[in-house]
Structure formats: C-alpha cells, structure tokens
Amino acid sequence: MTQLALVIDLNVCVGCHACVTSCKEWNTSGWAGPMPDQRPYDADPCGVFFNRVQTYEIGEYPNTETLHFPKSCLHCEDPPCVPVCPTGASYKREDNGVVLVDYDKCIGCKYCSWACPYGAREFDEKNKVMKKCTLCIDRITDMSLPESERKPACVLACPTSARIFGDVHDPDSEASRAIREQGGYQLQPEWGTEPANHYLPRRRTLMHIHRDELIRADNPLKKEEVELPSDQETIDDIAW
Amino acid sequence: MLPAFSVIFLTTLIGVGQGLFLALYTGQVYSLAKLLPAQDSLSFYAIGSFVALGFLAGGLLASFFHLGHPERAWRAASQWRTSWLSREVIVLPIFMSLVALYGLVHYVGWTTPMFTISGTLPVDFTLLVGFIASVAAFALFICTAMIYAGVRFVHEWHTWLTVANYLLIGLASGFMLAAAFSAYSSVPLVGFFGIWAVVFTLIALITRVTSLIRNRTLRHKFNLKSAIGVRHSNIQQKAQGFMGESFNTREFFHHKSEGVVRTIRYLFLLLVFLVPVVLIISSYLMQSTNLPIVAFLVQYLGLMLERWYFFAEANHPQNLYYQTKS
Ligand code: SF4
Ligand code: SF4
Numbered sequence: 318m319t320q321l322a323l324v325i326d327l328n329v330c331v332g333c334h335a336c337v338t339s340c341k342e343w344n345t346s347g348w349a350g351p352m353p354d355q356r357p358y359d360a361d362p363c364g365v366f367f368n369r370v371q372t373y374e375i376g377e378y379p380n381t382e383t384l385h386f387p388k389s390c391l392h393c394e395d396p397p398c399v400p401v402c403p404t405g406a407s408y409k410r411e412d413n414g415v416v417l418v419d420y421d422k423c424i425g426c427k428y429c430s431w432a433c434p435y436g437a438r439e440f441d442e443k444n445k446v447m448k449k450c451t452l453c454i455d456r457i458t459d460m461s462l463p464e465s466e467r468k469p470a471c472v473l474a475c476p477t478s479a480r481i482f483g484d485v486h487d488p489d490s491e492a493s494r495a496i497r498e499q500g501g502y503q504l505q506p507e508w509g510t511e512p513a514n515h516y517l518p519r520r521r522t523l524m525h526i527h528r529d530e531l532i533r534a535d536n537p538l539k540k541e542e543v544e545l546p547s548d549q550e551t552i553d554d555i556a557w
Numbered sequence: 558m559l560p561a562f563s564v565i566f567l568t569t570l571i572g573v574g575q576g577l578f579l580a581l582y583t584g585q586v587y588s589l590a591k592l593l594p595a596q597d598s599l600s601f602y603a604i605g606s607f608v609a610l611g612f613l614a615g616g617l618l619a620s621f622f623h624l625g626h627p628e629r630a631w632r633a634a635s636q637w638r639t640s641w642l643s644r645e646v647i648v649l650p651i652f653m654s655l656v657a658l659y660g661l662v663h664y665v666g667w668t669t670p671m672f673t674i675s676g677t678l679p680v681d682f683t684l685l686v687g688f689i690a691s692v693a694a695f696a697l698f699i700c701t702a703m704i705y706a707g708v709r710f711v712h713e714w715h716t717w718l719t720v721a722n723y724l725l726i727g728l729a730s731g732f733m734l735a736a737a738f739s740a741y742s743s744v745p746l747v748g749f750f751g752i753w754a755v756v757f758t759l760i761a762l763i764t765r766v767t768s769l770i771r772n773r774t775l776r777h778k779f780n781l782k783s784a785i786g787v788r789h790s791n792i793q794q795k796a797q798g799f800m801g802e803s804f805n806t807r808e809f810f811h812h813k814s815e816g817v818v819r820t821i822r823y824l825f826l827l828l829v830f831l832v833p834v835v836l837i838i839s840s841y842l843m844q845s846t847n848l849p850i851v852a853f854l855v856q857y858l859g860l861m862l863e864r865w866y867f868f869a870e871a872n873h874p875q876n877l878y879y880q881t882k883s
Contacts, residue, residue, distance in 0.1 A: 362801040369798030371878065375789045386785050388878060403633035403643035422632055425625020428642050430808060434710045436875030439804040445625025502786045505779060505874065516786055
C-alpha cells in the first residue's frame, strides 16, 4: 500500500515561509480552496493556512540553537481525526494514504479538530467547513503534469530542499531512505497515531583536524620551512 | 478549550430533559407499586413529558448553532459505528420521539392495562413506552458524555468520571425540575422528587469534586519535547508562525484569566450543589411551593457555569504549538 508523506529536514530549513505562501497560493484557488482570511490587512489578521512555520529556541543564551519547524497535517497512518467524524466527511484515501475532508459532506462540527493532537486542522470561518493540508492532492494525482511537478507546492517552493515528498511505505523511495539513514522521527509518537510525515533532526557537522594536517610537510617549494617531525621516514617523504 | 455556548446549552438542556423524563417515569413506577399516590395522566404525566420535550427541543436547537452547516446535520447519523457524536445524533431524536409518544399516550388517556404480570402488575402502553424511553435516556447520557470522555488527547475529559458527572448532574437537575414542576402544579410529589434531587445532587457533588481533584493533580503525558522532537529541557517558542489569530488560538483556549476561571469554579460548586440542596431542605421545612422552583433555576444557572468550566479546564496537546504570538 502506498502512503504518501513529507519528510522535513530541520537541519536545512531556514524558516523562510516559502512553503507557507506557496501552499496558500496553490490551494486557495485549487480543489481545497478557497482559504479565506479575515481582516487580512488590519490589526489582528486571521485566516486559513494548511502549513505554518514556527520557530523555537533551544537552550540558554549563548548556547542556543534556533529551530525552524514547519507544521502541517501529518497524514497519520492511524488518524484519530477520521473515526470521530460523524458524517464520514473526513477520510483517508485507500490508494495513497492521504487524509482528506469532503467539503460537501462536512457539517462544520469541529469534532475532528479536537481529535488531532497536532492542531493540524483549521476551520474555514467563511465556508463553515473544516480544512487541512491535502498534500496538494490535485497536483500529485494530476497525470497531465510532468512527473517532476507532481509534487506538493511546498516541496517545489522550498529553496533549500528541506522537504522531501514520497511514499514512506516504499523502502527504496527517497523519503524512506532519508528517514532510515538520517534519523527521521515522528511527532508525539506516544499517541500511536503513526504520523506518516517525518522530521529529520538537526545535525551538528563536526570535523576533526589534526595538527599535521594543517601543515604541508610535502610542500615542494618548501615555503613553510617545515622541520620534519622525526628523522625517520614519513609517508610525506615521497616528496623528497 | 473554548467553551461554546451552543454546546453548553445543548448538554445542560438535554440533561434536564432526560432527568425530568426519568423522574416522571420513576413516579409512575412507584405509584404502580402503590408507594406513591397515582397522578393524573393528563395534567401530570402528559404535561410533564411535554415540558421535558421542550427542554430536549431547546437543546437540539442550540446544537444547530454549533454547526457550520446545520442543513446537512442529517449526514451526521451515518458514522455511528465509530463516532460517539454520530450516536448522539441518532439517539437524541429517538429519545425525543419516545418522550413525545409517552406524553401523547398519557394525553389521550390510553392507560387501560394491556396485560397483567403475575396477577399483580398491570402493564399499560405508557409503562412499555416509558421503559424503552428510559433506556434511550441512559443511552443518550452515555453518548453525550462519551463525546468528551472519548477524546483521548484531552486528559481532563478522558475518564469515567466524565460519564458519571453527565449522568448524575442530568438526573439531579431533572429531578429538581420534577420537584419544581410538582410544586408549581400542586402535585403532592414535591417531597419525593425533592429527596431524589438532593440525593443525586450530593452523589454528583462527590464525582464532580473527585474529577476536579483528579484534574488538578493530573500530569500530562504530552510535552514540547515530543511535540517537536527535540530532547532538551529548555525549549521556548519564539514564533508560532503568525502574528494574529488562527483557529488554533481561538478554539482551544478559553482566553480568560486564572482568576475568572477560579471564580467560576467556586460559583458553580455553590450554585449547582450547595444552594439547591439548602433550598430544597428549607422548602420541605417551610412547606414552600416557590423554593423548589427557585432551587431548579439556581441549579440550572450553576450548570451553565459548570459546563463552561468543564471546557475551560481542558488542556489540549495542540496548545503546545501555540504559546507565543509572533
Ligand atoms: S495530523 Fe491531525 S489532521 Fe492530520 S491525519 Fe493526523 S490526526 Fe488527522
Ligand atoms: S468538522 Fe466536518 S470533517 Fe470535522 S468531524 Fe465535523 S463533519 Fe467531520
């Protein structure tokens, strides 16, 4: 079975919000739209977004680390938001595992949003139905697009390629490989919701440089006037 | 969570309606066993059922204000296999129809016994309908409470105490209304209903206070560490992704100060439990017919505060992601 999902690399996300704006741009005029705003240019603006980028500071100054954290529906493999929906408007697609809302059936009771521990659903105050990330279902299933564009808008927009899109059930997909090889993890795994989206942790890039690596003993021009560390032969002797 | 007035009215009004119906039916069963004087079908049972129906209809009406698309509400009956909300949507109209039928049968006075069990218990149509309606009333209490108790992410609700509270508080307020109704229509059952109202109120006090204590000492098993997946004891949110509001900041917070919440807690403990019990006891001592009515009104007012607090107290794990407005 296919389970499409995003793998978000927190190590390279720079918090530019390109995914947020491209998501809104694509989806507000697409299948899932509109994504209306209230008072967009006034004080206290408010509106529907499927994706938000948050920022956290970890540690205490000066030993701090900034983490930009994009958050959208995680397309849980066991989505708690689906069984509680009284109308069947919320469902998980059999063929690709994407969790969707049928806006023609939704009665706007908001019960599903209570059942999502991630706060991934946002109510559309104008159309009075529940909305959420669709993984750009209208793009990724559109066979008229070239394969390279059959990806969510956020993935295409990300300037640092922090977002990998793919089938996390296919062990050979780029997404699965990233999860496996770069320590991909799920959010709030304690609930057993099995989020399909994964996050790649921040990684520290460390490099060990030894003293003798800084000095070129084999410099042919002998500019550095290096004294050989010993009288014995060294591998650098080759140059002599 | 944000206390929504539609839901506050829905849950309290139908609770009163269910409780009142159960009180009437208890009265009928008692009078059958000759423990209470039999009452007039028309003026007591029929009118009483219609009052109960009025409360249920009021609750139903309030629930429509909660929906974004009330015209599609019928769709909500489809997922009864998995959704407690769907089950409530089914049971509520069934229960209302049964109460209406019960009232109607009493109204037309169709109360001649159909058969007699073991020669002593005459069974008429109202007794049968009333029995089925009573089962539906209990089922409805369970459905309503499980809508909240079933949300495993909200620890404050996810306990059997939620079901116990909805049931007992519904019974208490229903029997309180039955006492008030008896007092109003000069039926000599004020004492009977009043005693039961006090008993249910006191048991409800125990379960409600237990749940208050439980929630106070509750240790949430969710935290920011697993919410964003970073193992560090010092994580602060610097930006939640937007500078204004969103559904997430509105729906899941009560937006009131701690002081207001605390005041409401004390107020509801007073109005739901203490004052009505005192009023019922004094009405018994003073033989007053007004006090039971006042007792019900005070308790209902308190119930609205109790429900408000029930929502406000609940802390949803999604709130972890919405701590810093910027
Ligand atoms: S993240 Fe929330 S809305 Fe998305 S599938 Fe999981 S529970 Fe449902
Ligand atoms: S708001 Fe819509 S999708 Fe969510 S539970 Fe209610 S009917 Fe289902």
